[in-house]
Amino acid sequence: MEFETTKQENAIVIKVTGRMDAVTAPEFENACSPHVEAREKLLVADLSNLEYISSAGLRSILSTAKKMKANSGEIRFCNLNGMVQEVFSISGFSSMFTICETLEEALK
């Protein structure tokens, strides 16, 4: 899995490319943790290039989200493609997190 992190005006944007399964899920957590520790208020995960997400991937998202929340921060997701959209929807993550169509929307 590859991560491309950019610092925006009010948020950190992490663009995720690849597959987030049991093997690679910890990489996402590791990629996010510096920003969590830096007490960033808004983390936006751009999932446009995320091909697949397993329950382990959901777990690392959940873990990161909880840590953000503990620092009164927030994690948002944007550009979810078909499969990922479906998993988010089935798992109820769609109702739990802020899911946006576009990056611009997520940064508002």
Added chain:
Amino acid sequence: MIKNTGLAAKLIILILTSTTVIFIATFSYNYLSYRNIILKELEDTIANLALATVFKIETVLRAAEKVPLTMRTCMQNHPHSAEDINRLLKSTIQDNPDIFGSAIAFAPYAFDPQKRYYAPYCYRRTGAPTVTMLGSESYHYFDLDWYQIPRELDRPIWTEPYFDEGGGNIIMSTFSVPFYRGHQNEDIIEGIITADISLLWLQEIVSSVKIYSRGYAFLISRNGKVVTHPKKQLIMQESIFSIAEDRSDESLRTLGRKMIHGESGFTTMTDFFTDTKSWLYYAPVSSTGWSLAVIVPEDDLLHGLRKLTNKVFIIGMLGFILLVLLITFISDTITKPLGTLADKTVEIARGNLDVTLPTPKHNDEIGHLTNSFAEMRSALKEYIADLAETTAAKERIESELKIAHTIQMSFLPKRFPPFPEKDEFDIFATLQPAKEVGGDLYDFFLLDDHHLFFCVGDVSDKGVPAALFMAVTKTLLKGLADVAMQPSEILEKVNAELSIDNDSMMFVTLFCGILNIKTGELTYSNAGHNPPVVIRRGSSPDWLSLPRGLVLGAMEDSAYSTNKIVLAENDMLLVYTDGVTEAMNGEKKLYSSERLLKTVEKQPFKTTEELVHMVMHSVNSFSGEEPQTDDITILAIQRKS
């Protein structure tokens, strides 16, 4: 030694080769330098010797010349009669033992206009001097060398030496002096005065020349004739040119030419007498035109140097042998511990880590190596011990995992049919774990006579933590499920319990339902789980419409809702985990929910068991050789009459 050949031989070859080169270079330089010094000294020595000898010869010759010269004075200053001349001759012979004979040979008609020949000759015959007259029609002395040459040259000359056979076989030479009679300041040669002089003394002088052990001298005449030589046969018999001719020795001929031309010089040649390479100095005897050569064989000359050279060579060889022994010893002390170490390495490589290493004697490189080696061995030992421990631990964990798997699988109801007395429904389920211990679960039990609770869940992980989480979930479900509760309420309670202190952020997706087996009414709720498939008679299989609901354990206060449908007789419900839809094949393609729906629609099945096996078979054949990454759980339920 044999095992050390490599290093030791290399050292020996390298050092000895360079030593040999240095030795030979020094040796050669030394030899050549000394040789040059010796030759230079020789040149000086034999030049001095030759010149001294020549001087001696010249001195004697000058003395011998005085007698005829005195006779000439006598002849030129006083008028003389035949008797006067005879008296002069006789007295001269008597007074000078070195003079063998003397003649006063007049030019034709010079003594007596009547006489063409007039040449009284006085010589020793058995002691008393006797006078005889030379010259006759058969003896034209005017044509002979001793007469003609001094007359032509108008000066005294020494004739070529010759053997006087009549006078006792001795070498003689004749000194001829022209004498004159004045005519108004014009000198006319009146005749020639001769003195035959023995050259015995000459041989003595020349043969007394000794230099080194075999050095000698010889004398040649103006024509190259050998006058004195240690080899007596050559004297007066051979000339330097005839010898050169016999031996076809061009250099000797050249030397002879230089000698008779009155040159002097230092040269090397193969001596015709000793037949060895020799050094030679030649110098002229200027009064007679003779030439003296002093010869030294090179062997004599360099004898000392050669002896010294041999000694140096022997010393060098001894040093060489000593060096070989020394290097062998040194390389042995270096390579022996290395060899021992190498042997020990082989043993260690074979796995014998307890082999005793040699104790280093010195704190040198070998010592360091041995110490490092010992450290390496202990590190290796430690590592192997660690590895053995880890392996043991791993084996223990694996066996524990196996036990955990057995325990986990024992949680799941596996006896089918589970309720043989109930013919209102049919249920079948299976779980195919990805690892030894999986995170999927399914369960079903009767809440009362008419209500069947069933659920399928998937913990967001695998292995022991997932299994534990699954066990907790299953226990909670079993404990909390009640006929009086809606499925959503059950989920809310379970979620609340799971969410408390869920630091590991593990969660579980779960579908649960309560089937009224009498009426076919099915109430169900969902916590982030995949939608089940409803299979009704007379219509295509379809997804069960699910209420929204977050996974269990994610958020403490999640709310869930309950949906309701009625299952007609023989209607079926297929519940599964994402291990089915997300099963992957070699091309990294997912099995997908579409394929699941199509499979259920197309493939034949009659019972729940057949349906479950059919789907499992479909998934497994889709994945092929690709390893299973997630647990696969399939549960099917059918309402019967």
